[in-house]
Amino acid sequence: MSTASTLRPVIGIVMGSDSDWPVMEAAAQALDEFEIPYEVDVVSAHRMPREMIAYGERAAERGLKAIIAGAGGAAHLPGMLASVTPLPVIGVPVPLKYLDGMDSLMSIVQMPAGVPVATVSIAGARNAGLLAVRMLAAHDADLLARMNDFLQELNDQATEKGKRLRTKVASADSFGFGK
Numbered sequence: 001m002s003t004a005s006t007l008r009p010v011i012g013i014v015m016g017s018d019s020d021w022p023v024m025e026a027a028a029q030a031l032d033e034f035e036i037p038y039e040v041d042v043v044s045a046h047r048m049p050r051e052m053i054a055y056g057e058r059a060a061e062r063g064l065k066a067i068i069a070g071a072g073g074a075a076h077l078p079g080m081l082a083s084v085t086p087l088p089v090i091g092v093p094v095p096l097k098y099l100d101g102m103d104s105l106m107s108i109v110q111m112p113a114g115v116p117v118a119t120v121s122i123a124g125a126r127n128a129g130l131l132a133v134r135m136l137a138a139h140d141a142d143l144l145a146r147m148n149d150f151l152q153e154l155n156d157q158a159t160e161k162g163k164r165l166r167t168k169v170a171s172a173d174s175f176g177f178g179k
């Protein structure tokens, strides 16, 4: 098991295989941006069911506050974790070679009532990381302020994009383009 910092991890990032990491690392990056300590591991419901159950059952007592679980294809990992932990589980549908991740999405999102998994978009690992930050921020005023700054930054960037687009279209118009 690897841990991103020497601090005790509060978020677990797990995935069905190390082949999911190229998608899942965006969750880790988002947590890094907010200096949230996390751990990373491969925990497969299909290939190592006993370890998977033990991971879910022990997650809360080990101090984790939420689990981000990514899997591809018959992606049962997030739902199975959610069935053995009271912690929030965020599911990331990992797209594989066939079916473009629709199989992963459907496997993760259609949970029976009583066992929720907060499913993000196909390959939406960055949003999974940001959602985990928001969950922590609900009980942490400093983190909440930083999330607000982050949102303001997004707002400023979008405003800037609009400005650039309007300038581009206006200058094209003055040459008789863009009509």
Ligand SMILES: Nc1c(C(=O)O)ncn1[C@@H]1O[C@H](COP(=O)(O)O)[C@@H](O)[C@H]1O
Pocket: 015, 016, 017, 018, 019, 020, 043, 044, 045, 046, 047, 070, 071, 072, 073, 074, 075, 076, 077, 078, 094, 096
């Ligand atoms: N969906 C699951 C689960 C599970 O849900 O328990 N365990 C592995 N897998 C998925 O199998 C895909 C192929 O894995 P390999 O690349 O190891 O063959 C991965 O996307 C993994 O998440």
